[in-house]
Amino acid sequence: xxxxxxxxxxxxxxxxxxxxxxxxxxxxxxxxxxxxxxxxxxxxxxxxxxxxxxxxxxxxxxxxxxxxxxxxxxxxxxxxxxxxxxxxxxxxxxxxxxxxxxxxxxxxxxxxxxxxxxxxxxxxxxxxxxxxxxxxxxxxxxxxxxxxxxxxxxxxxxxxxxxxxxxxxxxxxxxxxxxxxxxxxxxxxxxxxxxx
Amino acid sequence: xxxxxxxxxxxxxxxxxxxxxxxxxxxxxxxxxxxxxxxxxxxxxxxxxxxxxxxxxxxxxxxxxxxxxxxxxxxxxxxxxxxxxxxxxxxxxxxxxxxxxxxxxxxxxxxxxxxxxxxxxxxxxxxxxxxxxxxxxxxxxxxxxxxxxxxxxxxxxxxxxxxxxxxxxxxxxxxxxxxxxxxxxxxxxxxxxxxxxxxxxxxxxxxxxxxxxxxxxxxxxxxxxxxxxxxxxxxxxxxxxxxxxxxxxxxxxxxxxxxxxxxxxxxxxxxxxxxxxxxxxxxxxxxxxxxxxxxxxxxxxxxxxxxxxxxxxxxxxxxxxxxxxxxxxxxxxxxxxxxxxxxxxxxxxxxxxxxxxxxxxxxxxxxxxxxxxxxxxxxxxxxxxxxxxxxxxxxxxxxxxxxxxxxxxxxxxxxxxxxxxxxxxxxxxxxxxxxxxxxxxxxxxxxxxxxxxxxxxxxxxxxxxxxxxxxxxxxxxxxxxxxxxxxxxxxxxxxxxxxxxxxxxxxxxxxxxxxxxxxxxxxxxxx
Numbered sequence: 001x002x003x004x005x006x007x008x009x010x011x012x013x014x015x016x017x018x019x020x021x022x023x024x025x026x027x028x029x030x031x032x033x034x035x036x037x038x039x040x041x042x043x044x045x046x047x048x049x050x051x052x053x054x055x056x057x058x059x060x061x062x063x064x065x066x067x068x069x070x071x072x073x074x075x076x077x078x079x080x081x082x083x084x085x086x087x088x089x090x091x092x093x094x095x096x097x098x099x100x101x102x103x104x105x106x107x108x109x110x111x112x113x114x115x116x117x118x119x120x121x122x123x124x125x126x127x128x129x130x131x132x133x134x135x136x137x138x139x140x141x142x143x144x145x146x147x148x149x150x151x152x153x154x155x156x157x158x159x160x161x162x163x164x165x166x167x168x169x170x171x172x173x174x175x176x177x178x179x180x181x182x183x184x185x186x187x188x189x190x191x192x193x194x195x196x
Numbered sequence: 197x198x199x200x201x202x203x204x205x206x207x208x209x210x211x212x213x214x215x216x217x218x219x220x221x222x223x224x225x226x227x228x229x230x231x232x233x234x235x236x237x238x239x240x241x242x243x244x245x246x247x248x249x250x251x252x253x254x255x256x257x258x259x260x261x262x263x264x265x266x267x268x269x270x271x272x273x274x275x276x277x278x279x280x281x282x283x284x285x286x287x288x289x290x291x292x293x294x295x296x297x298x299x300x301x302x303x304x305x306x307x308x309x310x311x312x313x314x315x316x317x318x319x320x321x322x323x324x325x326x327x328x329x330x331x332x333x334x335x336x337x338x339x340x341x342x343x344x345x346x347x348x349x350x351x352x353x354x355x356x357x358x359x360x361x362x363x364x365x366x367x368x369x370x371x372x373x374x375x376x377x378x379x380x381x382x383x384x385x386x387x388x389x390x391x392x393x394x395x396x397x398x399x400x401x402x403x404x405x406x407x408x409x410x411x412x413x414x415x416x417x418x419x420x421x422x423x424x425x426x427x428x429x430x431x432x433x434x435x436x437x438x439x440x441x442x443x444x445x446x447x448x449x450x451x452x453x454x455x456x457x458x459x460x461x462x463x464x465x466x467x468x469x470x471x472x473x474x475x476x477x478x479x480x481x482x483x484x485x486x487x488x489x490x491x492x493x494x495x496x497x498x499x500x501x502x503x504x505x506x507x508x509x510x511x512x513x514x515x516x517x518x519x520x521x522x523x524x525x526x527x528x529x530x531x532x533x534x535x536x537x538x539x540x541x542x543x544x545x546x547x548x549x550x551x552x553x554x555x556x557x558x559x560x561x562x563x564x565x566x567x568x569x570x571x572x573x574x575x576x577x578x579x580x581x582x583x584x585x586x587x588x589x590x591x592x593x594x595x596x597x598x599x600x601x602x603x604x605x606x607x608x609x610x611x612x613x614x615x616x617x618x619x620x621x622x623x624x625x626x627x628x629x630x631x632x633x634x635x636x637x638x639x640x641x642x643x644x645x646x647x648x649x650x651x652x653x654x655x656x657x658x659x660x661x662x663x664x665x666x667x668x669x670x671x672x673x674x675x676x677x678x679x680x681x682x683x684x685x686x687x688x689x690x691x692x693x694x695x696x697x698x699x700x701x702x703x704x705x706x707x708x709x710x711x712x713x714x715x716x717x718x719x720x721x722x723x
Contacts, residue, residue, distance in 0.1 A: 061566045061567070062566060062570070062571050063567070063568055063571050064571050064574070064575060066575075130566070139564075139566055143558050143559060144256065144555070144558070144559065146558070147554050147555050147557075147558035147574065148255075148256055148554075148555040148558075152554065153554060156554050156574060156575070156577045156578065157516070157518070157577055157578030158520060158553055158554035158577060158578075159518075159520070159521070160253070160254070160553065160554075161253040161254060163253055163397050163398045163399060163520065163521065164253035164397060164399070164405070165395070165397070166394075166395025166396050166397045166406075167359075167395075167396045167397065167398060167521040167522055168394075168395045168396045170521075171360075171518065171521060172357075172359045172360065172396040172398075172521040172522035173357060173358060173359050173360060173362075173363065173522070174360065174518075175360040175363045175364070175515075175516070175517060175518075177513075177514075177515040178363050178364065178367045178640060179367065180363065181358055181362070181363060181366040181367070181376075184349075184354070184355055184377070185355070185358075185366065185375075185376065185377040185378070186355075186357070186358045186362070186363075186366065186377070186378065187348075187354065187355035187356045187357040187358050187377070187378040187385065188354045188355060188356075188357055188385065189357050190357075190385065190386050190387075190393035190394070191386075192354075192357075194354045
């Protein structure tokens with residue numbers, strides 16, 4: 001679901017764009033965490049349009065229909081960070097070149113604008129690119145960055161660092177849709193005296 | 197205050213000390229045992245000292261903090277060579293070694309597993325051999341290790357309480373006629389030995405913040421230091437072991453935290469760097485007298501590398517599970533661990549609950565995969581239960597650790613290349629395990645099943661194996677090198693065969709037995 005707010009945006013800057021959008025699911029777990037429905041992710045090296053294309057590509061590689069663009073934006077941010085050219089070199093990094101060329105290829109295959117075609121067509125273009133350095137650069141980053149942030153944790157139902165204090169009194173054994181195993185097989189709580 | 201602050205120190209030219217390389221299950225235990233006997237020990241640990249307060253409830257950040265990330269290379273047909281070509285093993289570079297990361301499962305090897313060749317017979321392509329010691333030889337040391345480590349369901353220690361992931365496994369196991377309980381775990385089910393009871397954090401792999409899980413980091417090492425006979429030197433990366441004209445080892449050369457080369461003289465050297473670094477070190481210590489590497493007259497150093505038959509089965513359900521809450525390895529089924537060739541393979545396997553947090557589930561579910569099947573699994577993460585299969589893999593001479601002259605580490609030393617091909621027996625066993633795991637979860641209403649390939653290996657075994665005859669292996673039944681009387685192998689590299697069980701309890705038991713033997717040899721003036 002590409003956000004209209006975002007795809008209408010036009011930035012003239014050569015680099016250092018911004019990704020922005022509005023949360024699609026007003027009552028989702030992410031909306032509960034977010035201070036407002038609008039979000040923005042500033043980019044240091046990629047243009048806004050590059051960011052939008054990469055986000056659209058990531059949505060095809062790891063399709064979660066109910067997952068907010070705001071979470072996919074973490075992948076763009078991560079790629080943006082890695083795209084930074086080496087210090088003291090006024091040039092685009094190797095990854096930057098790879099992304100530039102890959103995006104140009106996608107646009108060409110789409111007849112000019114990858115963002116203008118629908119999801120089915122995007123997937124059709126991307127599928128044969130599986131395994132290419134461009135595709136792998138995005139997939140390899142996304143498989144980490146898409147699932148390693150608090151918004152993703154909230155969406156997928158993983159409590160992350162909340163576990164640091166322990167689940168002993170916070171639901172480690174709260175499953176009720178199956179019978180509780182008997183003792184001694186099922187063990188004993190720290191303060192429980194063994195009965196068998 | 198760090199545990200090393202007021203420790204006894206020894207001079208570099210003190211040639212009366214025993215040098216132990218590595219501070220994990222083997223090295224940490226051996227060092228403490230020797231120190232308790234009054235033997236002076238210097239422990240050289242490549243990793244830094246991280247204490248329980250440093251541990252992170254964040255999978256990737258913890259991985260960066262604890263994992264051994266120095267370069268390694270891979271070859272062979274095993275899938276890891278493609279998916280994680282520079283990460284064949286998921287082991288720790290930190291004081292305490294992989295006892296910081298382990299899940300705590302403490303199972304004894306079965307008696308017949310010490311006699312794999314006699315029990316299974318010759319298997320084509322396998323380099324099977326009986327251990328030079330029997331279950332009965334090791335049994336008293338298993339007793340000592342279980343008491344030391346506080347293993348649940350031994351020594352009247354009650355079982356740990358089962359979490360949600362266990363409940364799913366238990367109910368499925370029951371339907372299949374299996375027995376299942378919360379396992380023999382070196383995790384405190386109640387406060388014991390000055391350490392807390394498990395708080396069910398679910399970050400066993402990231403280091404146990406409460407110290408409920410046994411690790412040499414906060415048991416053996418400080419206990420050894422307290423005797424005044426043990427000096428722990430973290431961030432000491434060993435480069436090579438030196439010997440004299442008679443072929444006895446005399447010193448260990450290492451790089452300290454500042455990258456400076458140091459030489460510690462030694463009366464005896466024990467190597468416990470895990471099954472990748474231990475053979476690498478022996479091979480990197482080649483000399484005119486030992487051109488193929490130390491203790492390698494048989495040519496077996498680095499060979500017979502075993503990583504256990506592994507794989508995982510994850511299943512999704514209509515209702516939530518929250519498998520990540522609580523101990524990572526929360527339940528064990530041992531019914532398939534028996535030797536029963538009727539199933540189409542020799543040896544057996546354990547089924548043990550396992551969970552990964554969302555970040556690692558994404559990384560390991562199906563490396564390289566993308567698209568709706570992959571994302572469909574993660575969409576059901578909350579309703580997912582999982583188990584790990586761990587079974588005997590067969591030693592093969594061609595599965596081996598060698599030096600890769602093309603790739604060097606930061607000290608210019610050739611790195612380890614890990615070559616591995618699955619044996620047909622491993623493949624049959626894995627398929628059987630996938631089937632049984634699937635059936636177990638189907639019986640309690642599983643919706644989707646995911647057969648997950650082996651992770652980078654935490655159980656690395658066999659690269660300096662024990663053997664009765666010098667031509668079949670590297671060391672004898674006490675871990676003493678066949679060729680060099682004052683050189684010992686003290687980690688899982690000693691394993692003659694892998695057996696089905698998680699190896700730590702056996703490594704600790706062997707280390708206790710080895711320490712007793714070394715003490716005896718020292719008294720006799722043999723070493």
